Amino acid sequence: MMDTLVAALRSFLPGDSVITDPVRLRTYECDGLTYHRATPGVVVLPGTAEQVARVVRLCNEHGVPFVARGSGTGLSGGALPREDGVLIVTSRMRAILEIDLPNRRAVVEPGVTNLAITEAVRERGHYYAPDPSSQQVCSIGGNVAENSGGAHCLKYGFTVNHVEACEIVTPDGDLVTLDRMDPGYDLLGAFIGSEGTLGIATKVTVRLSRAPQAVTTVLAAFGSIEQGGAAVSAIIGAGIVPAAIEMMDALAIEAAEAAVACSYPTGAGAVLIVELDGPAEEVELQFARLREICAGAFELRVAAGAEERAAIWKGRKSAFAAVGRISPAYIVQDGVVPRTSLPAVLAAIDRLSARHGIRVANVFHAGDGNLHPLVLFDDAEAGAGERAEVVSGAILDLCIEHGGSITGEHGVGVDKARYMPKMFSADDLDTMQLVRCAFDPRGLANPGKVFPTPRLCGEVPGVRKGVHPLVESGKAEQF
Amino acid sequence: MSTGVTVRDAGPEDAVNGVRPRWVALPETVEEIAAVLRECAARDLAVVPAGGGTKLHWGPPPERCDVLLDLCCMNETLEHAAGDLVVRVQAGVTVAALAEALAGKGQELVLDAPFAADATVGGTLATAPPGPRAFRHGTARDLLIGITVVLPDGTIARSGGKVVKNVAGYDLGKLFTGSYGTLGVIAEATFRLHPLPAGRRWVVAALDAAEVAPACAALAASQAEPSAVEVDRPAPGGPVTLAALVEGAAAGARAGTLRELVGRGTVTAEQPSWWGAITRDDVLVEVRFPPSRTADVLDAAAGAGLALRGSPVSGRLLLEAWRDITRDELAAALAALRGPARAHVLAAPYDDLDRWGPVSALPLMRRVKERFDPGRRMSPGRYVGGI
Structure with missing residues (x-):
């Protein structure tokens, strides 16, 4: 099966765009979630949307699943390949096709990095608002798949709020444009954040934002997280409504200090980074109010310019990688709670940490209740990894108990599919599956991600045929 | 019907675009909606959900309508977590009642829905009309963070939740927003809220049509950050009133900056009477376009003899007929508008009209409809492509 598929792929893709060499295939065996690995059956690097569509059509003809991958920075295993499938990598589709400042739009190919868009328009006073921490390398196609957020989404929203249109290759291999200008169902809204299970974006029209007149970044050091x-x-x-409110606890500060010498105030139980932006008069008034509110801080630093702003952000932006300095291994968690539940949830995480003897460093987008606990362990110590897993899972249970979410921005992927039934009922998941079946009746687009149990779509009533062999053998449920 | 739900016989006043249902069902809970829909499924009855009925004559008439599902009795605010800037409501809550309740806590839902006194949250979501502050805050789909829907077979499904930042699972809220009751019934909705702004000022100026596009471009790019820029042109070919809204701290000073950009006008704390309003909607056309095509759209609307109101900076305008307009005149107007813009008919008393124009994803939309409503019993024929 795979041999005939590879031969067909080579018939229209250049030689260096089809990878079958086992050593080179291993380059693609995981994304940013490195403890899930699978060697893809074959990797293709198409250069055009038409090529992506042809690859997907071939997958349909051969009944072979496919997975799309941008820069591979995802943290939930959304781009984990299939050994029996094709990995479609968009890294050669890197053109910025159009910049249209009068209409505040840019049209880009999916492999373009998030930051490249901002860099292309910054000198003309504009930027692309969503700013995931990985923005220097992550691709806009991946951002669309994951509905990526970032530190500034408190005020400005997520990828879905900043994408005007996408050209996609559907799981059938058709090229279709989903456009907010069109009447009809908001399929663009449903597609963004569907983690590659509804098709592959091959062209993305993003909205560009006007740079704010004034930006004030403040670092406030407090004695305690409370x-x-x-x-x-x-x-x-x-x-x-600040552009961002970020918080780090003492352990996260210690790690950042060890890694990048960010010189946050010593002895802080928590640091808060608050960024205000907008019209100068407004920012000035808000800053005066912020000073009063932070009167209990033992140190308040205000960035005087871009350089000092970058210095304040440096510790925060390096926090994930930084914990590598204070722990041999760690799990990055991503959960959300209502902002008012933060104190109760943080206290509960403390208790979990103590009970299991597992340290947890807390870094979070405090403004929108998005927690990124870093669960630290020593992988050389017997049983430590398992205990860390228990703590990490229990944190998600806490988020659900408090009416929050199992993921705020990293996605469900392969990592959290098993938690979906804790957050959603069977009816909820079955209803989401109706969308999946409309786009991907054969279940070939990134199967095994997001949803826990494989389900078959069946025909639309009226044209139903015999029982599917997988149903007959009890391996799947008919939906 | 044997559901235990209040049901009455329908009268002529219950007709949906001339199609009179047999019954009106008045559920009071999500479970009662489900019970009604299960019963309708068993008896192959077609259902049209309704809120305040303010936009029920929009869209083509339903192919059939046995039951009007009136959500007026589901009018409770279920949870207002003020500290989290989140509210969860039943679909039948009116936009005005919600606004009043939220204002008591210094907050608002930035939806700017027309017919606010009578329009419900559910009906506003189902039709998703454009509002002035969509320019800064996005449309209904951008403010909705969680939804409870009931499918045509009575299945109750939820997606999203009550936190703003949440990427778990598909976003059914996006799909149901603007779906005109063709996929199922919106029963409850959860929204992100905003603090009521410290101040509000409008800059209002009378402009010649030729001045509109450059003024709007300058306002949209201004770092004084208007929340909305709207135009009103009641007489086709006549003068245009432009109003830009500034909200928040230092609103007065920022409005002054915008006034300089426009070159004239007055700064006022009073909302213009026409702001976000729909005056006559026997014939109503929504136009969407890249802002750079503003001048062409203004010309085409004037040429078609239609009144115009909306947001050139968002590229969304509503056109109204303030006089009788024949089917052929409307068809010609659509043809002219579909050069520089997309134009679709929200309301018109004509059947044989291309209401929607070309839609690239229509085949996919049909597949979604088939999965959600295989029996074609939810508002059949009311939406794009006759879905």
């Missing part, structure tokens, strides 16, 4: 949390509530209560 004091920091109270300041966050007070800021929101005062009717201020």
Whole structure:
């Protein structure tokens, strides 16, 4: 099967765009979630949307699953390949096709990096708002698949709020444009964040934002995480919507210090990074109010310019990698709770940490209740990895208990599919599956991701045929 | 019907675009909606959901309608977590009642829905009309963070939740927003809220049509950050009133900056009477376009003899007929508008009209409809491509 498929792929793709060499295939065996690995059956590097469509049509003809991959920075295993499938890598589709400032739009190919869009328009006073931490390398196609957020989504929203249209290759291999200008169902909204299970974006029209007139970045150091949390509530209560409110606890600060010498105030139980942006007069008034609210901070630093702003952000942006300095291994968790539940949830994480003897460093987007606990362990110690897994899973249970979510921005992927039934009922998941079946009746687009149990779509009533062999053998349920 | 739900016989006043249902069902809970829909499924009855009925005459008439599902009794605010800036409501809550409740806590839902006194949250979501502040805050789909729907077979399904940042599972809220009751019934909705702004100022100026596009371009690019820029042109070919809204701290100073950009006008704390309003919707056309085509769209609307209102900076306008307009005149207007813009008919008393124009993803939309409503019993024929 795979041999005939590879031969067919080679018939229209250049030689270096089809990878079958086992050593080279291993380059693609995982994404940013490195403890799930699989060697792809074959990797293709198409250069055009038409080539992507032809690859997908061939997958359909051969009944072979396919997985799309951008830069491979995802943290939930969304781009984990299939050994029996094709991995479609968009890294050669890197052209910025059009920049249209009068209409505040840019049209880009999916392999273009997030930051490249901003760099292309920055000198003309614009930027692309969503800013995931990996923005220097992550691709816009991957951002669309994951509905990526970033530190500034508190005020500006997520990828879905900044994409105007996508050309996609459907799981059948058709090229279709989903456009907010068209009437009809908001399929663009459903597609963004579907983690590659509804097709592959081959062209993305993003909205460009006008750079704010003023930006004020403040670092406030508090004695305890409770004091920091109270300041966050007070800021929101005062009717201020900052561009970002980030918090780090003592352990995360220690790690950042060890890794990048960010020189955060010593002895802080928590640091808060607050960024205000907008019209100068507004930012000035909000900053005065912020100063009053943060009166309990033992140190308050205000960035005087871009350089000092970067220095404040440096510790925060390097936090994930930094914990490598204080722990041999770690799990990056991503959960969300209502902002007002933050104190209770952080206290509960503390208790979990103590009970299992597993350290947890807390880094989070405090403004929107998005936690990124870093669960630290020594993989050389017997049983430590398992205990870390238990703590990491229990944190997600806490998020669900408090009415939150199992993922705020990293996606479900392969990592959290098993948690979906804890957050959603069988009816909820079956209803989502209706969307899947409309786009991908054969279940070939990134199967095994997002949803826990394989289900078959069946025909639309009226044209139903015999029982599917997988159903007959009890391996799948008919939906 | 043996569902235990209040049901009455329908009268002429219950007709949906001339199609009179047999019954009106008045569920009070999500479970009652499910019970009604299960019963309708068993008896192959067609259902049209309704909120305040303010836009029920929009869209083509349903192919059939046995039951009007009136959500007026589902009018509770279920949870307002003010500290989290989140509210969860039943679909039948009116936009005005919700706004009043939220204002008491210094917050608002930035939806700017027309007919706010009577329009419900559910009906506003189902039709997703454009509002002025969509320019800054996005449309209904951008503010909705969780939804409870009931499918045509009575299945109750939820997606999203009550946190703003959430990427778990497919976003059914996006799919149901603007779906005109053709996929199922919106029963409950959860929204992100915003603090009521410290101040509000409008810059209002009378402009010649030729001045509109450059003024709007300058306002859209301004770092004084208007929340909305709207135009109103009641007389086709006549003068245009432009109004730009500034919200938040230092609103007065920022409005002054915008006034300089426009070159004239007055700064006022009073909302213009026409702001976000729909005046006559016997014939109503929505136009979407790249802002750079503003001048062409204004010309085409004037040429067609239609009144115009909306947001050139968002590229969304509504056109109204303030006089009788024949089917052929409307068809010609659509043809002219479909050069520089996409134009679709929200309301018109004509059947044989291309209401939607070309839609690339229509085959996929049909497949979604087939999966959600295989029996074609939910508002059949009311939406794009006759879905």
